[in-house]
Amino acid sequence: MPQSSAKPILRFAPSPNGRLHLGHAYSALYTWNAAKLLGGTTLLRIEDTDPERSKPEFVAAIFEDLQWLGLQWPEPVLQQSERFDIYADAGNDLRDQHLLYPCFCSRSEIAAKATDKDPDGAPLYPGTCKHLNRGEQIERLERGDPVQFRLDTASAMARVGMLTFTVLGPLVTDRPQIRHARPERWGDVVLQRKGTPTSYHLSCVVDDSEQGITHVTRGRDMEAATDLHVLLQMLLGLRSPIYHFHKLILDDAGRKLAKSRDSESLGDLRAKGWTAADVRRAVGL
Template sequence: MISTTVAAVVTRFAPSPTGRLHAGHAYSAIRAHDFAREQGGRFLLRIEDIDPGRSRPEYVAGIVEDLRWLGLNWDGEMVRQSSRLDSYRGALGALGADGLLYPCFCTRADIAQAASAPHGPEGAVYPGTCRALDPAERTMRMEREPHAWRIAIDRAVARTGPLHWHDATAGEIAADPMRFGDVVLARKDAPASYHLAVTVDDAWQRVTDVVRGQDLFEATHIHRLLQALLGLPTPRYHHHPLLVDATGERLAKRRGSESLADLRARGVDPLALADALRRGEATGL
């Protein structure tokens, strides 16, 4: 007999603890939370805290405080990426064993100054400087220089062949990771990049539906490639519009957008705020 059981919906909110949450974060969390609850599914909280230079414990506490203030509850224990480093090393090991990775010693300044570097969705595309290093030189430099690990994107794409993924708004999308060039999968100062960690963790947590902002739409091309290379399932994607302020600018930490803590301090009603965000409103709060 063929089973007709459909896997329960699982969504997640996965902020980085590099600052206080603002209304844009709350909007995304509410959308992921509500989608799961409407489907009778589970809503998870994951803290993406593997950036040692910017992550702060007080911001983790702030995330928990802000979500509870908004009336959002998650299922199970909060997961920290910093507790899952072995999983990322395992994924890197598998990709390396397939001959898809190489060490990169370049700085951001080196890449920016490369006259031949075109631009892709994430800025300057890596010109491939370290791909051409002599194996002996590569080994010697690895012993004494910090290095990242990049994926040889052409070899990876050749390995998987054509790939697709589905977005709730845009429909069926043909994956095009070549536009990104040889992206970093492990940074010099961290054991995994965002691309690798989020792909591994979504599979591990059995996330069925990724609800996140439109600013991460392009990154899905890389995530789909990594899913295929690592034999991981592909969730359904729901990229939502970004909230903007009264000037039409998107809300962002780096722009100093008013935080949820600031709104709380000036007496904003959290239920009224959550209702406004559900309507997609960000101004006048």
């Protein structure tokens, strides 16, 4: 259930795996504006759990870009790479509930056997390793085979029953509404990997709870993932915030801006002479 708070707390949580673009600028500005409307504050969080893609120079660039936009936030800034032990404890909690199992499948093996897709369009895991006996699991773990740990979503859903969460309408000041969550459409998602004891989903819900986040503003592309987050919150006994989904900034082809497509960065725009006011006008804020 959403937690009451004398002061609403929101957060902007970028990953330092590239430079911020106009889509990030919109999300950041929207979140800070929402906090102002709600009489609250916005925290900055750095979601740098991917050691291969997260770079210190991108962390520095995030600070630079947000300051250029005229945004401020409380210190210190939480960096997820410094909290792996905390996420590992959350994973251990799920293990103790017998809700995680080891998976040794490669992406190509999953793609070859999958008959459906998850809400992001990726091959839906067919549950191959879910049926390995304990002896084979131990043998492969001791052998050092590449492994990831998946949530047994069906068992988790059977344990918690029907799930709901609270959503605000088109405006953050709208009357809250109750929505039903359907995490089963994600199948058995990966929550931990060998050498990395967390995933975006796991660290996100742990930190939202620990930081006392009362409202999460996120793009509409994250609506489906929220269903999974609500399930993890219930399983781990964590706080559940109120959610609000904002529009996405699209390119000329109608696709959302993305680092993977080398969308023009805020740094590039600044070098071309753009001001923070130009950015606000471009995104409609």
